[in-house]
Amino acid sequence: xxxxxxxxxxxxxxxxxxxxxxxxxxxxxxxxxxxxxxxxxxxxxxxxxxxxxxxxxxxxxxxxxxxxxxxxxxxxxxxxxxxxxxxxxxxxxxxxxxxxxxxxxxxxxxxxxxxxxxxxxxxxxxxxxxxxxxxxxxxxxxxxxxxxxxxxxxxxxxxxxxxxxxxxxxxxxxxxxxxxxxxxxxxxxxxxxxxxxxxxxxxxxxxxxxxxxxxxxxxxxxxxxxxxxxxxxxxxxxxxxxxxxxxxxxxxxxxxxxxxxxxxxxxxxxxxxxxxxxxxxxxxxxxxxxxxxxxxxxxxxxxxxxxxxxxxxxxxxxxxxxxxxxxxxxxxxxxxxxxxxxxxxxxxxxxxxxxxxxxxxxxxxxxxxxxxxxxxxxxxxxxxxxxxxxxxxxxxxxxxxxxxxxxxxxxxxxxxxxxxxxxxxxxxxxxxxxxxxxxxxxxxxxxxxxxxxxxxxxxxxxxxxxxxxxxxxxxxxxxxxxxxxxxxxxxxxxxxxxxxxxxxxxxxxxxxxxxxxxxxxxxxxxxxxxxxxxxxxxxxxxxxxxxxxxxxxxxxxxxxxxxxxxxxxxxxxxxxxxxxxxxxxxxxxxxxxxxxxxxxxxxxxxxxxxxxxxxxxxxxxxxxxxxxxxxxxxxx
Amino acid sequence: xxxxxxxxxxxxxxxxxxxxxxxxxxxxxxxxxxxxxxxxxxxxxxxxxxxxxxxxxxxxxxxxxxxxxxxxxxxxxxxxxxxxxxxxxxxxxxxxxxxxxxxxxxxxxxxxxxxxxxxxxxxxxxxxxxxxxxxxxxxxxxxxxxxxxxxxxxxxxxxxxxxxxxxxxxxxxxxxxxxxxxxxxxxxxxxxxxxxxxxxxxxxxxxxxxxxxxxxxxxxxxxxxxxxxxxxxxxxxxxxxxxxxxxxxxxxxxxxxx
Ligand SMILES: Cc1cc2nc3c(=O)[nH]c(=O)nc-3n(C[C@H](O)[C@H](O)[C@H](O)COP(=O)(O)OP(=O)(O)OC[C@H]3O[C@@H](n4cnc5c(N)ncnc54)[C@H](O)[C@@H]3O)c2cc1C
Ligand code: SF4
Ligand code: FES
Numbered sequence: 100x101x102x103x104x105x106x107x108x109x110x111x112x113x114x115x116x117x118x119x120x121x122x123x124x125x126x127x128x129x130x131x132x133x134x135x136x137x138x139x140x141x142x143x144x145x146x147x148x149x150x151x152x153x154x155x156x157x158x159x160x161x162x163x164x165x166x167x168x169x170x171x172x173x174x175x176x177x178x179x180x181x182x183x184x185x186x187x188x189x190x191x192x193x194x195x196x197x198x199x200x201x202x203x204x205x206x207x208x209x210x211x212x213x214x215x216x217x218x219x220x221x222x223x224x225x226x227x228x229x230x231x232x233x234x235x236x237x238x239x240x241x242x243x244x245x246x247x248x249x250x251x252x253x254x255x256x257x258x259x260x261x262x263x264x265x266x267x268x269x270x271x272x273x274x275x276x277x278x279x280x281x282x283x284x285x286x287x288x289x290x291x292x293x294x295x296x297x298x299x300x301x302x303x304x305x306x307x308x309x310x311x312x313x314x315x316x317x318x319x320x321x322x323x324x325x326x327x328x329x330x331x332x333x334x335x336x337x338x339x340x341x342x343x344x345x346x347x348x349x350x351x352x353x354x355x356x357x358x359x360x361x362x363x364x365x366x367x368x369x370x371x372x373x374x375x376x377x378x379x380x381x382x383x384x385x386x387x388x389x390x391x392x393x394x395x396x397x398x399x400x401x402x403x404x405x406x407x408x409x410x411x412x413x414x415x416x417x418x419x420x421x422x423x424x425x426x427x428x429x430x431x432x433x434x435x436x437x438x439x440x441x442x443x444x445x446x447x448x449x450x451x452x453x454x455x456x457x458x459x460x461x462x463x464x465x466x467x468x469x470x471x472x473x474x475x476x477x478x479x480x481x482x483x484x485x486x487x488x489x490x491x492x493x494x495x496x497x498x499x500x501x502x503x504x505x506x507x508x509x510x511x512x513x514x515x516x517x518x519x520x521x522x523x524x525x526x527x528x529x530x531x532x533x534x535x536x537x538x539x540x541x542x543x544x545x546x547x548x549x550x551x552x553x554x555x556x557x558x559x560x561x562x563x564x565x566x567x568x569x570x571x572x573x574x575x576x577x578x579x580x581x582x583x584x585x586x587x588x589x590x591x592x593x594x595x596x597x598x599x600x601x602x603x604x605x606x607x608x609x610x611x612x613x614x615x616x617x618x619x620x621x622x623x624x625x626x627x628x629x630x631x632x633x634x635x636x637x638x639x640x641x642x643x644x645x646x647x648x649x650x651x652x653x654x655x656x657x658x659x660x661x662x663x664x665x666x667x668x669x670x671x672x673x674x675x676x677x678x679x680x681x682x683x684x685x686x687x688x689x690x691x692x693x694x695x696x697x698x699x700x701x702x703x704x705x706x707x708x709x710x711x712x713x714x715x716x717x718x719x720x721x722x723x724x725x726x727x728x729x730x731x732x733x734x735x
Numbered sequence: 736x737x738x739x740x741x742x743x744x745x746x747x748x749x750x751x752x753x754x755x756x757x758x759x760x761x762x763x764x765x766x767x768x769x770x771x772x773x774x775x776x777x778x779x780x781x782x783x784x785x786x787x788x789x790x791x792x793x794x795x796x797x798x799x800x801x802x803x804x805x806x807x808x809x810x811x812x813x814x815x816x817x818x819x820x821x822x823x824x825x826x827x828x829x830x831x832x833x834x835x836x837x838x839x840x841x842x843x844x845x846x847x848x849x850x851x852x853x854x855x856x857x858x859x860x861x862x863x864x865x866x867x868x869x870x871x872x873x874x875x876x877x878x879x880x881x882x883x884x885x886x887x888x889x890x891x892x893x894x895x896x897x898x899x900x901x902x903x904x905x906x907x908x909x910x911x912x913x914x915x916x917x918x919x920x921x922x923x924x925x926x927x928x929x930x931x932x933x934x935x936x937x938x939x940x941x942x943x944x945x946x947x948x949x950x951x952x953x954x955x956x957x958x959x960x961x962x963x964x965x966x967x968x969x970x971x972x973x974x975x976x977x978x979x980x981x982x983x984x985x986x987x988x989x990x991x992x993x
Contacts, residue, residue: 240879272864
């Protein structure tokens with residue numbers, strides 16, 4: 100059984116973080132250069148943490164598998180980042196953001212963490228502006244805002260449709276300033292293979308240089324995983340092509356608890372799959388739902404072009420079913436409703452797709468305003484589909500987008516392995532069973548700039564005296580295992596490519612563990628995944644050599660972890676015998692298809708422990724709902 | 736469609752390399768260029784051979800990883816698009832396509848179509864930042880940035896660091912990349928204190944990395960997937976000139992002629 104102590108500070112929720120900061124242990128500036136910290140990942144979370152820790156004076160080693168830290172998956176975030184600045188004077192504040200996030204997450208997040216997130220969020224905008232992030236400005240020169248789903252205020256800050264890019268470049272520049280100053284060292288084209296625990300503390304990593312194939316180790320006083328989410332289990336997702344779960348999963352196999360793996364967000368507005376060759380789906384930002392209206396033909400089989408379908412024959416299903424939030428309902432609700440109408444045979448052209456229509460917005464606000472707001476998204480859409488959203492409605496359908504589940508962490512963002520931390524999308528804590536738009540960037544930067552750099556000292560303050568080096572036999576032993584694993588992969592001489600097996604895994608996951616799940620379906624998926632694991636072991640082919648760049652080998656290694664993780668996701672979904680947020684079990688729904696939670700039995704976090712010699716074991720962390728009592732979500 | 740592909744294969748930085756010919760059937764118009772290469776690779780792997788190595792990640796034109804020269808043009812036939820955004824509908828059945836890596840002395844070839852662009856990171860390290868390490872910061876609306884200035888800064892900030900500007904330049908210059916960063920930061924009020932030093936040190940690093948000089952071919956602007964304008968090169972040159980002719984680091988932080 101895992102021993103989980105979240106270490107939530109006592110006191111009123113409003114005071115917890117402040118009180119905690121007054122009591123965390125510190126490391127003096129003269130001692131910090133004696134500590135080595137490994138940061139795995141250079142997305143928003145990793146870049147921000149690495150830059151902040153290096154600027155404090157720690158010796159920071161930063162790894163990413165891309166050729167440059169600037170290319171981490173965070174770069175692709177489009178829509179924006181939340182902060183309760185209340186610039187609009189529309190009643191926003193810390194409590195509101197807390198409330199929206201708790202409710203949006205369907206009461207499956209840890210409330211103390213969510214409150215802290217809401218509290219530090221405004222500082223992120225200040226920090227990023229100071230770094231030169233060119234947030235959109237109004238004509239008077241003040242920062243501009245837009246709105247996102249699931250909330251009734253305008254609190255989203257943005258840089259055209261490239262908010263993630265600009266925020267990441269801010270973090271990247273800050274990180275590379277530290278590289279120049281000698282406080283941080285970059286390890287690009289590097290993939291962490293394993294973590295090394297010695298006497299109950301994480302003491303470093305084993306990694307592979309993707310260019311030369313060498314396996315090496317790095318000893319450290321703390322390891323921070325900022326390795327992103329695992330949405331690519333589904334093969335088709337909006338995540339970057341190479342995003343993977345390997346770092347988190349291998350840490351899990353060394354003892355770190357994995358929390359709520361079944362919580363996966365399916366984003367309602369993506370470009371539908373168009374062909375068997377496709378390997379990656381393109382998101383159309385949620386911000387589009389500010390001005391776009393979602394509809395399908397009211398009558399099945401209506402194949403008239405959209406502009407010939409009169410108002411009366413159009414079914415604006417979100418507006419009709421949710422009059423107060425309309426097109427801006429949270430993502431899980433919007434995605435599920437798209438599925439329902441398509442299941443009812445109302446999908447556009449009989450396919451799995453619905454319209455997102457800008458005609459009214461263009462009429463009301465004018466072509467120019469819409470072009471300024473969404474121009475690059477419209478261009479992107481047109482370039483992929485050859486249709487211009489200025490002339491004809493977009494066709495969209497939900498796709499896998501974000502993982503709320505991840506490594507279990509305590510209030511200090513430390514996993515249950517002392518010295519091993521998880522931040523950003525790789526941890527589980529803040530978004531419960533459904534994340535609201537524009538709040539991942541917020542969480543990644545909150546973790547990286549403001550939370551981890553203060554909490555990490557707590558576990559570091561007294562350990563540099565007993566430094567462990569890579570000469571410790573544990574490193575040699577872990578390296579040997581990593582080499583053996585690579586050799587095993589290279590010895591696969593079957594007939595199926597890693598990508599082909601991965602695709603099949605994705606199909607199983609999407610069908611059985613996607614937008615709607617049933618006990619029978621999940622049981623079937625578990626069997627299918629075992630079969631795929633068998634194919635992976637006995638019928639996969641890995642070409643080429645291990646001592647040079649070998650992308651097929653990289654894929655094969657990641658696939659092994661996806662197979663194991665996919666299996667656990669299905670088990671978690673099976674055992675969470677309720678519906679909540681994105682986790683929709685068909686057995687638990689109201690008459691009109693809304694989720695039905697079971698708070699008595701499942702008002703908790705499900706945390707899984709890896710067993711070398713048997714199936715996973717589950718422990719739970721009970722959640723509290725003091726600051727915001729449980730209620731049934733309603734967006735009607 | 737059926738394509739005839741001539742793909743640059745090179746086992747490592749030291750290898751001489753050369754074109755390898757492949758014929759690929761069943762190419763669909765909606766495929767992206769990289770999905771076409773994926774399809775080819777799947778066949779190569781199934782046959783037990785070494786697939787073509789190339790960089791890509793986001794596959795939607797924002798990370799800057801993809802980097803192929805297609806029929807002599809960095810990022811291929813599209814206008815303002817990256818390699819990953821090129822669709823096969825840009826080609827006809829039976830077309831021959833020549834695929835090469837981004838070539839430049841400062842971008843050594845890693846393998847096949849993959850190059851090493853860490854020189855760009857080092858240019859950023861030389862000054863492509865505003866020093867503001869994390870902690871409490873002033874209220875952003877305390878310093879107003881007029882809409883057009885913010886938009887101009889954003890135009891420059893859109894650079895994805897792909898290196899097409901270098902690959903397209905007969906001199907292998909990195910002026911567009913560097914000019915974009917110098918301009919983005921130099922336009923904003925927060926970027927003023929380090930503005931002159933930044934222009935000097937980034938340009939110096941660019942030279943040290945072995946990038947060539949700019950002789951106004953303007954090929955870079957044409958090849959740039961983000962449409963970064965060469966006016967940012969002009970802006971950088973002006974900042975650089977001022978910074979070298981003057982002694983910007985007076986106690987008042989102002990420019991002072993020698
Ligand atoms: C298309 C798209 C649009 C989005 N838009 C928004 C938005 O508008 N607002 C919002 O709030 N959120 C948005 N999100 C979500 C958000 O972008 C992500 O959740 C967030 O960027 C994750 O950041 P991260 O720092 O946790 O990890 P990532 O950015 O995924 O970075 C992971 C890093 O870890 C490294 N890494 C991983 N494994 C290893 C390993 N084994 N060894 C070494 N390095 C490793 C990678 O190289 C990379 O540097 C969007 C997501 C997508 C897909
Ligand atoms: S300036 Fe354009 S071509 Fe050059 S690196 Fe930036 S985006 Fe690429
Ligand atoms: S793969 Fe990211 S820009 Fe092409």
